[in-house]
Amino acid sequence: MKKQNLAWITGVIALLPFAYGMGATALIRKTRYRITQQLDERKGIALTFDDGPHPVYTMQLLDLLKRYQIKATFFVLGQNVRQYPNVVERMHKEGHQIGIHHDRHTSSWLLTPSQLSHEIKETHRAIVNVTGESPILYRPPWGLLNAATLFVTKPYQIILWSHVFQDWKIESCKSGLLEGLRNTPAEGSIVLLHDDGTNRGADDEAPAYMLDRLSIYLEEAVAEGVEFVPVNGLKR
DSSP states (O other): OHHHHHHHHHHHHHHHHHIIIIIHHHHHHHHTTTEESSOOSOOEEEEEEESOOOTTHHHHHHHHHHHTTOOOEEEEOHHHHHHOHHHHHHHHHTTOEEEEOOSSSOOGGGOOHHHHHHHHHHHHHHHHHHHSSOOOEEOOGGGOOOTTHHHHTTTSEEEOOSEEOOTTSHHHIIIIIHHHHHTOOTEEEEEEEESOOOSTTSOTTHHHHHHHHHHHHHHHHHHTTOOBOOOTTOOO
């Protein structure tokens, strides 16, 4: 009996990391509690960009958005904000919304509650130091949550996405990104793109290919009257 109890306890302990990370992510995303994956009843598409700012690609992206007078939402890394504050300052001055990614591009599955809080607070502080405004949006790297996420992120709205095209890979940009963008419904879709390719699993030059396809798409979409909007913390 004692051996059976020990085996049961060992099994429970072995499952704890799964429950803390993968299990919590699956449960929260299924219930959609405090999760936004699509805009409210507004028409339009929200373009969101993760992993920046990048000193080259983000500036090119800001030029592109300015050309079409589009406001987007950027989920930034605190370490990049501190390294390239001028890019974030431009984002802010040109009316884009700035949200928290993490301080480093670290999975929430690998972070204790204290570490997760640190990642968010450091990014919050970095954004405030540059813009003078407190962010209200949060998107975890890879969309991965943990059992502490809902508690630690109480001041923020968690923003995920409705459409993602694996634009962190050059081949995906070449083969499917433009068609995917063209097929995105202009009825509250939240599109996930990336303006920095230096993180683990991404191709360094992928943002250049993303920008090329995005430029083609925006020229077509704007001509067709598609509206582009920032997230603004609203949810459905």
